Amino acid sequence: MERRANLLTELQSIAGAENVRPGDDEFAVDGVAPQAVVRPATVEAAAAVVRHANANRLAVIPIGGKQRGGPGNVPARYDIGLDVTALSEIIEYEPGDLTITCGAGITLGELRKATAAAGQMVPFDPEIAGEASVGGVLAADLWGPSRVSLGGPRDFTIGLRVITGDGLTTRAGGRVVKNVAGYDLCKLYVGSLGTLAVITEATFKVQPVPKATRELAFTAASAADACGIAGESLMRGLSLQSAVVTRADERWRLDITLAGSEAAVERSAREFASLSGDREQETGDKIGHVEGGLIGVRVAAPPSELPALLEGLPGDAHFLAYPTLGVVRLRLKDEGELPPLVAMGAVVEDAPPDVKRRIDVFGPEPLSSATGGLMRSIKAQLDPNGVLSPGRFVGRL
């Protein structure tokens, strides 16, 4: 109790009394609540909080949109929730440059609104929830089916401002679309789950919003059939934004989204229809994500091996596959379904805390020793005292 009281006053003197409060379940990560939550008003104050934590070996987890149960292992320790949502400004946006710089606390929804006004978009997958914060999406490297056409976060993040584990405020990359000066540390920070640095600011490449989009869906005879049409439409250069394969009651289904100019979408739709021959056209809502269940799991394979993988799934498996990317996302009803998938190299993308406590979400042996060794040294260099999100990452880094 005494420790906690001290921590609050210490943080108050660093970040201002109004920005500090006792930790609670709202800021819990995988069921672990912090002692204190601080919402710094500036990057400098956030860095001071991290330096304080570093000096006192207190564990810090950056918190953005409070999306629960997502990727990562149960934190080994968690003292301070570092709420970055006050860092949510659009810092610079010049549509003509096709770049935007914003605070990491901004939500995708706000970012989408800002760019839409200029007919542009940061190409985060449209399926990612608007309440998610930019920092959180980057830290978790969240992507969806549109990755095949728009790329993943690492492809369009061109600059980051971050705070390292020992409290240095540093920049990686820059604000221009093409830049090869120095190591591209953005690649490391994106997808590091807050274990290397706290992301406070990001610069993205933006793109024009497609003038037209259209959704189509077809019934397919088999997984190979569904995946084959998707692959062929990609090879023909059709305006494919995303493709999703699902199965319901023994019926395979391919959902695609076309995006581009009116004429291109029109032509793609026609060609897609001829590609799919006399396969039945599906009506009803587009299938974008897979819901329900208890545990979310992702398995990756070269696209050519995906059909066999899908055919091998149990008849009642609840899943969604990205045929052109070679990824399948499954929702499991209980933990018992995990072992065979884990044997296939599955990564648990989300699960309730009690399940997470019993497993390593990245699999039993996520890293080869050589690659793991490099990752461990990088962690030790950027977060020497191991205060950033300890235990959450691959290999419990």
Next chain:
Amino acid sequence: MPLSGEISTASPLFDRARARLAPVAASLIKDLQSAIGVKHVLHAPEDLLVYEYDATIERGLPEAVVLPETTAEVAAAVRVAKRHGVPVTARGSGTGLSGGAIPCEGGIVIVTARMDRILKLDPANRLAVVQPGVINLDISKAAAPHGLYYAPDPSSQKACSIGGNVAQNAGGPHTLRYGSTVNHVLGLEIVTPDGDIVTLGGEALGAPGYDLTGLVVGSEGTLAIVTAVVVRLLPQAQATITLLAVFDEVRQASEAVSAIIAAGVLPAALEMIDGKTMQAVEPFVNAGYPPDADAALLIEVEGLEEETSEQAEAVRATCEVSGAREIRIGMSPDEREKLWAGRKGALGALGRLAPSYYILDGVVPRTRLPDVLSGVYEACERYDMPVANVFHAGDGNLHPNLMFDDRVPGAAERVLELGEEIMRLCVDAGGSITGEHGVGFEKRNYMSWIFSDDDLAVMARVKSAFGAEERFNPGKVFPSSKGCGEVSSRMKTAIAKIGPDAYV
């Protein structure tokens, strides 16, 4: 000072080489020979001289050059180097434009030329696994029968190696739409400074862990030696249209660049050719450039027929509004090739105007292009240095070509000084010191213009995490006051190797 061109064995350079080599332990050579075979270890001074330069201005002599054929041999050579405490510099085709492959502090140069096999071509998964010495264009040639190609197309693609591309994160005219090398590399096999062989990323997406592949791409041979690359292949576009828009003023052309983007068009390529370049090119290429125009834009749109014709029309209309006095449109491969001829023939033609030239590489936010370009012309005028600009305008990636005579004492130094001033202009406009050629040796001291001490310290820590310290490619990327051999100009010689249509 030695000049570009041939070197006779009577050159004083050889005395310098011999003097340097004297202290080299014979045991280093012996160990390398037993690691990868006598035939593929070079140590005679006359053999080493070929490896002391790339396409830039600096030079430095290695103690030994090895030409391994396998990853295991690379690892063995690295372990020998470690044991003897000498640095290692990797070398692909030596077309680098920032001094990256020059062994500034001597040691061993590992040349990947013999590691030139395409290990796997997998059209079903749209990828290829290649050794680092494979020439960029050869990947697209191999993939072509399957309707696929490798998108990053540095203008040196007939000569440069994929290993060098990975090290530099090379770009090219089509980076605007398709991104740089890093966006097309799925995985790597590397040898670490300790001589360990490590696999990063791979053929399937989403391997858990930090993205070490993305980190090693662009690390300029300072973290690891790349021994195999998994590259993504793209389906060839169905239709391509090329436009050439001619302008009376540079400013009109550079404003048109932003206007095209603002119109919601993302061309595959958007290149600018200035008046000086057009005048130089025209007599040789007969591209039909008007002698009195100040600038032209070469614009390429790609995709489905319907989309390309719509985009071409939007580009045409935008250029017209921006004041283009003439717009030519190429639809057939022949017509398109003709429009590109002037762009591609630029360097060769410029080479005829002066004994040497020096190619700069800077980036600015696209909307700052008009001002920065004026600044470049103004600075060159002040230095009384002829300049021709031919570059990736859509990305804001400038390539001023400074033309000079390297036989005039002090000329190379003045070129470097002017180059520095132009880099300053880019940085002051919110840009970067390099868009595709890398920091290498040349720009390492400009790094502190765009990165703080803390930023650089974090990069240095990452380097330590690889155990790299100064063992791989020392003297590169990070600021340092150490020199690198001598200054001369090999740019022209190196570029000549690429052939008559070398262009940047």
